[in-house]
Amino acid sequence: MSTALTAKRTPVRPARILLHLFLAGAALTWLAxxxxxxxxxxxxxxxxxxxxxxxxxxxxxxxNFTNAFTQSDMTHYFGNTLIIAxxxxxxxxxxxxxxxxxxxxxxxxxxLFLLLVFTAGNLLPQQVIITPLYRLYLLIDxxxxxxxxxxxxxxxxxxxxxxxxxxxxCAFVLSNYMKMLPHELTEAALVDGxxxxxxxxxxxxxxxxxxxxALATLxxxxxxxxxxxxxxxxxxxxxxxxxxxxxxLSGQYFTDPNLIAAGALITAVPVLAVYFLLQRQFVGxxxxxxxxx
Amino acid sequence: MTNADTxxxxxxxxxxxxxxxxxxxHVPAKKVPQGHKRLLTKRDRLTLSLMAGLPxxxxxxxxxxxxxxxxxxxxxxxxxxGFASITWxxxxxxxxxxxxxxxxxxxxxxxxxxxxxxILIPTPLGLFLAVQLDKNIRFxxxxxxxxxxxxxxxxxxxxxxxxxxxxxxxxxINSLIGANEPGKYIDWIGDPxxxxxxxxxxxxxxxxxYMMILYLAGLKGVDPALREASALDGAGEWQTFxxxxxxxxxxxxxxxxVVTIIEALRAFDLVFVxxxxxxxxxxxxxxxxxxxxxxxxxxxxxxxxxxxxxVISLAVIIPYLIATFRKERRA
Numbered sequence: 001m002s003t004a005l006t007a008k009r010t011p012v013r014p015a016r017i018l019l020h021l022f023l024a025g026a027a028l029t030w031l032a033x034x035x036x037x038x039x040x041x042x043x044x045x046x047x048x049x050x051x052x053x054x055x056x057x058x059x060x061x062x063x064n065f066t067n068a069f070t071q072s073d074m075t076h077y078f079g080n081t082l083i084i085a086x087x088x089x090x091x092x093x094x095x096x097x098x099x100x101x102x103x104x105x106x107x108x109x110x111x112l113f114l115l116l117v118f119t120a121g122n123l124l125p126q127q128v129i130i131t132p133l134y135r136l137y138l139l140i141d142x143x144x145x146x147x148x149x150x151x152x153x154x155x156x157x158x159x160x161x162x163x164x165x166x167x168x169x170c171a172f173v174l175s176n177y178m179k180m181l182p183h184e185l186t187e188a189a190l191v192d193g194x195x196x197x198x199x200x201x202x203x204x205x206x207x208x209x210x211x212x213x214a215l216a217t218l219x220x221x222x223x224x225x226x227x228x229x230x231x232x233x234x235x236x237x238x239x240x241x242x243x244x245x246x247x248x249l250s251g252q253y254f255t256d257p258n259l260i261a262a263g264a265l266i267t268a269v270p271v272l273a274v275y276f277l278l279q280r281q282f283v284g285x286x287x288x289x290x291x292x293x
Numbered sequence: 294m295t296n297a298d299t300x301x302x303x304x305x306x307x308x309x310x311x312x313x314x315x316x317x318x319h320v321p322a323k324k325v326p327q328g329h330k331r332l333l334t335k336r337d338r339l340t341l342s343l344m345a346g347l348p349x350x351x352x353x354x355x356x357x358x359x360x361x362x363x364x365x366x367x368x369x370x371x372x373x374x375g376f377a378s379i380t381w382x383x384x385x386x387x388x389x390x391x392x393x394x395x396x397x398x399x400x401x402x403x404x405x406x407x408x409x410x411x412i413l414i415p416t417p418l419g420l421f422l423a424v425q426l427d428k429n430i431r432f433x434x435x436x437x438x439x440x441x442x443x444x445x446x447x448x449x450x451x452x453x454x455x456x457x458x459x460x461x462x463x464x465x466i467n468s469l470i471g472a473n474e475p476g477k478y479i480d481w482i483g484d485p486x487x488x489x490x491x492x493x494x495x496x497x498x499x500x501x502x503y504m505m506i507l508y509l510a511g512l513k514g515v516d517p518a519l520r521e522a523s524a525l526d527g528a529g530e531w532q533t534f535x536x537x538x539x540x541x542x543x544x545x546x547x548x549x550x551v552v553t554i555i556e557a558l559r560a561f562d563l564v565f566v567x568x569x570x571x572x573x574x575x576x577x578x579x580x581x582x583x584x585x586x587x588x589x590x591x592x593x594x595x596x597x598x599x600x601x602x603x604v605i606s607l608a609v610i611i612p613y614l615i616a617t618f619r620k621e622r623r624a
Contacts, residue, residue: 019425020432026422027439033498034442036465037454054468095348102345114349116614121356123551123610125559127581128603131595132362133355134585135373164355167348187332196337200344225447227562232585243447247566250453257456257463264453268446275445279438282445283506 041065041261048258064262072253074242074266081241083155084230085223088162089216095163096170097208101200103171104178105186115175122168126228133161134232153235161233162223170215173285177211178204214285217278221271242267360603366596373592386597397598400575403489407496407576408557415497416549419504424534426505427512437509441502448499452566455495456482485573492567492574500556504549511545512538551613558606577602 040053042060051058068074099118103111137152146154185207186199194203205212230244237248246267254260275282333341367386371379390397422440426433443451458465459481466481467473481491515538523533561578564570570579577598584595 016430019428019430023422023425023430023432023436027436030439030498030502031442033454033458037457040457048463052468052473053463054465095351098344099348102341106341112618114345116618117349117357118352120607120610120614121352121360123555124356124360124606125555125578125602127559127561127578128363128599128606129356129359130581131585131592131599132359132366135592136359136362138373160351161355164352167352168356171348190332196333196340196344221445225449227447227449227565228582231565232582243449246449246453257460260453261457264450268450271445271447272442275442276438283441 037261037265040258041265043258045256045258049256053257064258065266068254068259068262069266072249072263074249074263076238077240077242077245077249078270080155080239080245081224081243084158084162084241085220088159088166088223089219091159092163092166092170092219093212093215096167097174097205097212098200099167099171100174100178101204104175105183105199105204115172118168118171120168122165122172126165130228130232137233147239148236152233153239155239157233158229158241161229162226166219166222170219173215174208174211177208181207214281217274217281218285221274221282224271363596363599363603366593367600368593370591370593373590382593386594389594390597390601396575396580400577400580401601403574403576404557404560406489407493407560408554410493411497411500411553411557412550415500416504416553418497419501419506420508422501422505423508423512424538427509437505440505443499444502444506446499448562449566451495451499452563455491455498456567459491482568483571485571488568488571488573492563496560496563500553503552507545507549507552508542511542515541547613547616551609554609555606558602 039057040048041064042062043057044059044061044063047058048055099114103115134152137157138150140151141149142151142154142156143149146156148154151157151160181204186203189199189203224241225243226241227243227247230241231247234240234244237245240248246263249263250260254263366379368381368383369379370382370386422436426436446454456464461467461478461480461482462473464473464481467479470479471477472479479487481487519537519541520533523537528536559578560576561582564574564576564579565582568574570576570583581595581598581602584591584598
């Protein structure tokens with residue numbers, strides 16, 4: 001059946017078969033490190049330390065996964081991530097779409113400059129700004145607003161830096177998207193006396209849904225995967241989002257390689273789920289603003 | 294999320310519609326007319342300045358003001374306690390950095406090696422895979438998913454996964470080649486002659502998929518008629534690629550180059566998870582961070598390293614952005 005289908009598309013040539021063999025081999029090689037991690041995570045530590053890791057399994061069990069998950073209280077760290085990522089994604093999209101609207105709909109002279117500032121800022125390595133940022137976060141007192149009483153060591157601080165950093169990329173993508181919308185659309189509404197806010201909220205934004213969906217997917221994964229900001233800007237291990245917490249947990253709770261494998265894989269589950277469900281959006285978003293570093 | 298999914302299906306690919314690889318034909322030819330402005334009321338103008346102003350202030354305050362502060366602090370020493378203790382020291386931090394820091398030049402070298410390896414191995418490999426997968430081949434999506442999978446994982450998870458491969462006692466490689474016994478150890482993570490290469494394999498693992506996706510998007514833009522014409526002229530597959538396809542990929546190549554340079558400058562998470570930037574894997578980003586969360590917290594000195602990183606980054610970013618926006622304007 002498969003040969004019949006292949007024949008319909010292109011005649012089966014030896015070159016094609018070779019190509020498939022190569023690609024399948026390469027794809028398996030690519031998955032090998034992950035499969036190895038899954039294999040290690042599925043085996044009890046006792047068995048692997050006795051027989052070695054490269055050996056035929058006697059027992060395969062999910063015990064490492066349940067142990068890693070409950071012993072280190074991973075739910076708590078997933079919660080931390082949620083508190084940071086959800087507001088960060090929403091606010092970034094809101095802020096950057098406003099800038100994009102301004103830049104793409106009104107030909108003020110600052111447009112190009114504004115867009116340059118945002119995009120260039122987004123391309124900077126994070127370490128360029130971290131020293132003063134760390135000091136700034138320590139200086140800003142927010143008694144009663146954050147648990148730590150400062151911007152440092154708070155979810156709010158992380159949300160702000162994510163928004164500031166990522167909105168550059170999103171503004172760039174969205175402004176280009178909005179430039180594609182027919183100009184008459186907003187012009188007619190303006191002539192009819194609609195306010196600028198209505199133009200943005202009720203006319204422009206709904207048309208940007210596809211781009212917003214792609215960006216939301218991309219942002220969720222990036223912010224979920226962030227390691228550096230939380231490492232430096234959060235001091236209490238308890239307050240860390242899951243990706244950064246992994247580093248501490250691996251010393252404290254994940255005491256053998258099997259548990260480390262299980263813990264790392266559990267951390268990867270949400271992004272993998274998003275990736276498989278929303279692959280189009282993710283890949284689309286990535287190539288859409290291909291200037292992302 | 295499912296809702297969003299269906300919307301996209303309905304309205305077609307966002308990547309078709311939106312943005313730019315530089316020089317792409319997607320940019321609208323028509324300039325936005327000035328007429329819009331004249332219709333604005335006072336309130337509208339206020340709304341607009343708030344809409345553009347608030348995000349800009351946040352971005353500038355947290356990104357550009359801090360970048361500027363990095364530059365200023367690089368010429369001072371400061372213990373971080375009260376502004377009064379900031380003392381101007383001129384170029385002292387840089388002098389010490391360039392002449393008296395055993396980690397600085399290795400770090401610069403490792404950043405350069407990082408870039409050279411990424412551009413020489415995973416980038417061409419990603420291009421090669423993209424060209425193969427672009428051949429209207431069966432299971433293309435399955436292969437793509439496999440190659441692209443590492444790109445969605447965080448660098449931290451990638452670090453942990455590869456530690457399971459490299460661990461001298463329990464890792465896959467040493468177990469396979471029998472080097473996991475005392476006396477025969479190959480220490481992929483600790484040996485300063487080996488560890489950078491070991492980490493670069495993990496980094497390349499991820500980078501290949503990223504490059505593949507960028508090139509796949511680029512290849513979609515190559516006019517099939519060009520290829521047919523070339524094939525009719527009797528050109529082989531390699532000749533067609535070299536003379537017809539590759540030249541039209543120029544905009545993608547620019548993006549790939551910029552992305553790869555930035556990636557090499559940003560490299561941090563993977564190394565930090567692996568061995569915290571121990572001997573053999575020092576990077577500029579690691580040195581900066583060590584001056585914040587490490588034992589020796591030297592604000593001015595750390596900022597001087599950050600300035601080196603900033604200068605290199607801007608030397609890449611600014612020409613790229615100017616070229617991009619100029620093309621867009623012309624279009």
